[in-house]
Amino acid sequence: MARSPTVYDVAQAAGVSIATVSFTFSRPSRVKPATRDKVLAAARRLGYVPSASARGLAVGRTKSFGLIFWDGSTPPAGPFDDVNAGLRHFPRWVHEVQYGIERAAWRNGYAIMVGDGDAIDVDTTAVDIAGRVDGLVLLPRMLSPDTLMRVAERIPVVSVTEGADDPHLNSITVDNRQGMTDLVRHLVEVHRIGSAAFVGAAETADYRARFAAFRDVLEQAGIPAASDSMPEAYVCRTDADALDLLNDLRAKGIRVPEDVIVTGFDGLAAGLISRPTLTTVRQPMHVLGVAAVELLLNRIADPESPAEHRRFPVELTIRHSCGCS
Amino acid sequence: MARSPTVYDVAQAAGVSIATVSFTFSRPSRVKPATRDKVLAAARRLGYVPSASARGLAVGRTKSFGLIFWDGSTPPAGPFDDVNAGLRHFPRWVHEVQYGIERAAWRNGYAIMVGDGDAIDVDTTAVDIAGRVDGLVLLPRMLSPDTLMRVAERIPVVSVTEGADDPHLNSITVDNRQGMTDLVRHLVEVHRIGSAAFVGAAETADYRARFAAFRDVLEQAGIPAASDSMPEAYVCRTDADALDLLNDLRAKGIRVPEDVIVTGFDGLAAGLISRPTLTTVRQPMHVLGVAAVELLLNRIADPESPAEHRRFPVELTIRHSCGCS
DNA sequence: CTCTAGAATCTAAGCGCTTAGAATGTAAGC
DNA sequence: GCTTACATTCTAAGCGCTTAGATTCTAGAG
Numbered sequence: 001m002a003r004s005p006t007v008y009d010v011a012q013a014a015g016v017s018i019a020t021v022s023f024t025f026s027r028p029s030r031v032k033p034a035t036r037d038k039v040l041a042a043a044r045r046l047g048y049v050p051s052a053s054a055r056g057l058a059v060g061r062t063k064s065f066g067l068i069f070w071d072g073s074t075p076p077a078g079p080f081d082d083v084n085a086g087l088r089h090f091p092r093w094v095h096e097v098q099y100g101i102e103r104a105a106w107r108n109g110y111a112i113m114v115g116d117g118d119a120i121d122v123d124t125t126a127v128d129i130a131g132r133v134d135g136l137v138l139l140p141r142m143l144s145p146d147t148l149m150r151v152a153e154r155i156p157v158v159s160v161t162e163g164a165d166d167p168h169l170n171s172i173t174v175d176n177r178q179g180m181t182d183l184v185r186h187l188v189e190v191h192r193i194g195s196a197a198f199v200g201a202a203e204t205a206d207y208r209a210r211f212a213a214f215r216d217v218l219e220q221a222g223i224p225a226a227s228d229s230m231p232e233a234y235v236c237r238t239d240a241d242a243l244d245l246l247n248d249l250r251a252k253g254i255r256v257p258e259d260v261i262v263t264g265f266d267g268l269a270a271g272l273i274s275r276p277t278l279t280t281v282r283q284p285m286h287v288l289g290v291a292a293v294e295l296l297l298n299r300i301a302d303p304e305s306p307a308e309h310r311r312f313p314v315e316l317t318i319r320h321s322c323g324c325s
Numbered sequence: 326m327a328r329s330p331t332v333y334d335v336a337q338a339a340g341v342s343i344a345t346v347s348f349t350f351s352r353p354s355r356v357k358p359a360t361r362d363k364v365l366a367a368a369r370r371l372g373y374v375p376s377a378s379a380r381g382l383a384v385g386r387t388k389s390f391g392l393i394f395w396d397g398s399t400p401p402a403g404p405f406d407d408v409n410a411g412l413r414h415f416p417r418w419v420h421e422v423q424y425g426i427e428r429a430a431w432r433n434g435y436a437i438m439v440g441d442g443d444a445i446d447v448d449t450t451a452v453d454i455a456g457r458v459d460g461l462v463l464l465p466r467m468l469s470p471d472t473l474m475r476v477a478e479r480i481p482v483v484s485v486t487e488g489a490d491d492p493h494l495n496s497i498t499v500d501n502r503q504g505m506t507d508l509v510r511h512l513v514e515v516h517r518i519g520s521a522a523f524v525g526a527a528e529t530a531d532y533r534a535r536f537a538a539f540r541d542v543l544e545q546a547g548i549p550a551a552s553d554s555m556p557e558a559y560v561c562r563t564d565a566d567a568l569d570l571l572n573d574l575r576a577k578g579i580r581v582p583e584d585v586i587v588t589g590f591d592g593l594a595a596g597l598i599s600r601p602t603l604t605t606v607r608q609p610m611h612v613l614g615v616a617a618v619e620l621l622l623n624r625i626a627d628p629e630s631p632a633e634h635r636r637f638p639v640e641l642t643i644r645h646s647c648g649c650s
Numbered sequence: 651c652t653c654t655a656g657a658a659t660c661t662a663a664g665c666g667c668t669t670a671g672a673a674t675g676t677a678a679g680c
Numbered sequence: 681g682c683t684t685a686c687a688t689t690c691t692a693a694g695c696g697c698t699t700a701g702a703t704t705c706t707a708g709a710g
Contacts, residue, residue: 018696018697020658127375132387275599355688356689383694384695
């Protein structure tokens with residue numbers, strides 16, 4: 001791999017100055033067609049690939065967004081060769097949002113740089129990524145407030161999470177409370193459940209909001225929130241949890257929904273093909289991704305614009321796992 | 326968003342030279358603890374975020390890999406707000422390999438820059454990405470040979486696809502032929518099928534290899550490869566196709582495997598929770614991703630090392646959709 | 651043929667960082 | 681006090697690109 005050719009090499013080969021080479025690529029209309037052809041020919045011949053680092057340094061923008069993400073699964077300890085790990089790697093909420101972000105960014109000419117939210121030192125990773133992009137999406141937010149502010153002072157940042165109400169930061173959220181309320185009410189009013197258990201730890205702001213709604217509705221209805229024996233309904237924190245649970249129950253010979261109701265939250269595509277199909281609350285995951293990119297673009301277009309907070313509605317989606325058909 | 330502080334600002338604030346600031350971050354042991362603290366304090370106070378562009382330009386490396394990917398689905402035409410699109414966005418092969426690549430890269434301190442293989446002008450996108458990373462993974466290969474060579478001359482490139490036998494390029498493949506052969510033999514020998522249809526267009530080298538194996542085994546067994554009426558088995562090009570088909574058939578009231586056998590290829594986690602579970606050929610998707618990163622790292626460590634071609638075995642995985650239980 | 655406006659091209663100054671190699675400080679040995 | 685050997689810090693030269701502003705061409709007008 002020889003030293004890569006630079007604008008200088010191309011300029012020399014084409015018999016022009018480096019400025020002309022640069023213009024040939026950035027503003028073709030400003031150079032005479034004949035010259036342009038000479039330059040393009042030389043570039044092709046030499047195998048010229050412009051250095052984005054140099055361009056980024058010169059113009060101060062990189063035309064790329066960063067995405068720090070944390071997928072909620074314990075990082076695999078050993079090597080990755082166990083394909084059977086299967087479900088653990090199941091595409092989750094975060095992957096679907098990522099997909100939306102990628103597509104939206106691409107459509108606007110931005111590339112996406114993905115960083116590891118599970119890294120030992122997220123803050124360092126985040127600063128590192130922040131140094132090479134024009135905007136950053138946190139999925140969900142998990143940086144120290146200190147680092148967060150530091151980064152937010154340099155580039156636009158948007159958190160996709162509940163509870164990021166800092167007036168200086170952009171955020172995207174869904175209506176966790178409303179969604180969970182609708183879901184549990186359905187169980188109470190239609191299926192007349194007499195007990196229910198919440199599955200999964202309420203370890204993030206989003207999960208906490210869901211749990212709070214779950215608890216409140218049950219309280220209102222005078223239904224015990226937990227029981228030692230099997231409850232009539234397992235209300236899971238996420239679809240991923242619900243799908244895992246469905247598998248566990250099946251293995252134990254417990255039927256869903258005949259013996260127990262199971263519900264999820266998120267609206268993963270997987271819930272459509274599971275058996276039974278999953279009653280859940282759908283989030284507009286791609287829309288969240290698209291919106292995140294939009295906020296970033298807005299902020300870039302007008303750096304002085306105030307931070308935005310958008311909350312998206314969710315939709316109760318009745319399928320088979322609650323007993324409806 | 327004020328102008329971001331640079332090494333110069335930090336140096337001035339800390340009363341040292343820019344070299345000392347740089348060393349404080351890159352080789353802390355080389356600066357006196359007291360000085361180091363002064364610099365770190367100044368950096369924190371100013372909200373210093375180093376510019377990766379500048380660093381990349383100075384050192385000639387960016388500590389990131391590019392990934393151009395093409396997910397085989399028609400790019401959504403309209404806006405992204407139809408969550409119902411569901412299955413179309415289903416995590417496919419490419420997403421699982423991507424996952425492996427991301428994890429492996431992260432573990433080695435590299436970030437991943439993802440680019441759009443579905444872009445109108447993939448070649449331009451690819452060159453653009455190539456200009457800002459230390460290595461590139463093509464998933465699967467879909468660049469013009471011209472661009473491919475041009476990029477490969479500048480940075481290590483690895484294609485994850487069948488038929489990338491160019492001696493100058495690294496490649497990762499699976500044994501499509503063997504896998505499909507095992508699968509179809511199982512259908513012939515165990516289930517005694519009398520007819521079978523291949524589902525999905527053989528539009529890439531991988532799909533062509535699968536189709537060829539399918540055809541060969543049937544021919545050997547003297548079984549017609551297609552029929553006007555419904556065949557006894559639908560052998561799908563991929564799991565994604567098979568899962569779609571499963572849904573279609575269910576909607577039409579056709580039972581699987583009682584009325585017709587359906588098989589996939591890839592080993593997506595979704596095949597574990599579909600009903601019936603999917604008989605398929607599992608690819609070690611994460612391993613492919615990890616291997617791709619490995620080849621890149623090897624090449625970076627020793628740029629003169631010859632290109633490597635690795636082919637991974639696949640594994641016939643019998644589940645319910647073929648009639649086994 | 652000269653003049654002038656506009657097109658085409660070029661010169662040169664950065665962008666923010668790394669890192670040889672030079673300069674300076676410091677402490678131990680004589 | 682003077683060397684010597686390191687430890688510490690600094691100076692300055694890039695890395696490859698963009699882009700004002702200067703310079704040179706070109707062609708139509710007079």
